[in-house]
Amino acid sequence: MVGRDLAARLGQAGARGSDGVVMSLRETLAGPAGAAWRLVGPLLPRPPGAFRILMFHDVPDSQRAALRRLVERLVAENRLIGPAEAASRLRHGGASPGLPPVLLSFDDGFASNLEVAETILAPLGAHALFFVCPGLMDLSKDEQAAAVSANVLRGLKPAPEPLMDWTAVERLVTLGHTIGNHTSDHLRLTELSADAKAEQIEKAAEALRSRLGETPDWFAYTFGDVDSIDAESLHLIGRHHRYCRSGVRGVNGKGTAPLALRGDHVDLAATPTWRMLAVDGALALAYGEQRQHLDRMVQA
Ligand SMILES: [Zn+2]
Structure with missing residues (x-):
């Protein structure tokens, strides 16, 4: 299957990073691959009620137009679902003819997330998931900048943007969005002792419960x-939360383990054609082994 092979190779290229050669190769091939995938993708087997969870992070001003166009397209194609619909599909399945619908998610709690919610999602009636780190939100401005730089960006980007405060997070709830736990301080769970893992998961769950009135699902x-999670952490996560979203690409649906949900990162700096390969699932073909690894950890 030519479309599938091409898309798989593109997925691997994307997974390797975005150095110049890979960027230009992937942009050149993205057009034909996207066209092939739109024909082949809907024919591949997938679970009842199939949907994808798209992942975004900070959305700077320069990427707002791209996000707006993407969300508008998904709304026009009737392919956007909210967290409640996603939960229902995991439990009961459901029909999804054509390419699966998607749920939007935003990680790390950057202040830009509320602006996106107010200016892009609200006018389109879209409801999304926002994963926040309570330990980082409670820091002073300077402490937060240092912690975000070290824990979230890991020195890869200078001058981090500020995070939302609790008032902003509460505003998201008022707008109908769902808040999720993204650990207390954005540490990599597999680098922590058993006690520290528990603290990162449970302290954040408790902070969210006491501030928002309920423990997030x-x-x-x-x-x-898959190297940033382990069976021990998943067990702890499952004691407090119903669903755990990874960043391992793939489709979710009835039968997907709720603690091994797949997530498809969308690079808003890439071309529209490349972005749609992520949204439509072409890039996920290269992640089969990682999905199996994730499922084994949940079952352990
Ligand atoms: Zn994150």
Whole structure:
């Protein structure tokens, strides 16, 4: 299947990072691959009620137009679902003809997330998931900048943007969005002792419960790859939360383990065609082994 092979190779290229050669290769091939995938993708087997969870982070001004166009397209194609619909599909399945619908999620709690919610999502009636780190939100401005730089950006980007405060998070709830736990301080769980893992998961769950009135159903572990999670952490997460979203690409639906949900990162700096390969699932073909690894950890 030419479309599938091409898309798989593109997925691997994307997974390797965005150095210049890979960027130009992937942009050149994205057009034909996208066209092939729109034909082949809907024919591949998938679970009842299939949907994808798209992942975004900070959305700077320069990327707002791209996000707006993407969300408008998904609304026009009737392919946007909210967290409640996603939960229902995990439990009961449901029909999804054509390419699966998607749920939007935003990680790390950057202040830009509320602006996106107010200016892009609200006018379109879209409801999304927002994963926040209570330990980072409670820091002073300077402490927060240092912690975000070290824990979230890991020195890869200078001058981090500020995070939302609790008032902003409460405003998201008022707008109908769902807040999830993203650990207390955005540490990589697999680098922590058993006690520290528990603290990162449970302290954040408790902070969210006391501030928002209930423990969130949703959790997203930091960094999202299979090397950033383990069976012990998933067990702890499952004691407090119903759903855990990874960053491992793939489709979800009835039969997907609720603690091993797949997430498809969408690079808003890429071309529209490349972005749609992520949204439509072409990039997920290269992640089969990682999905199996994640499922084994949940079952352990
Ligand atoms: Zn994160």
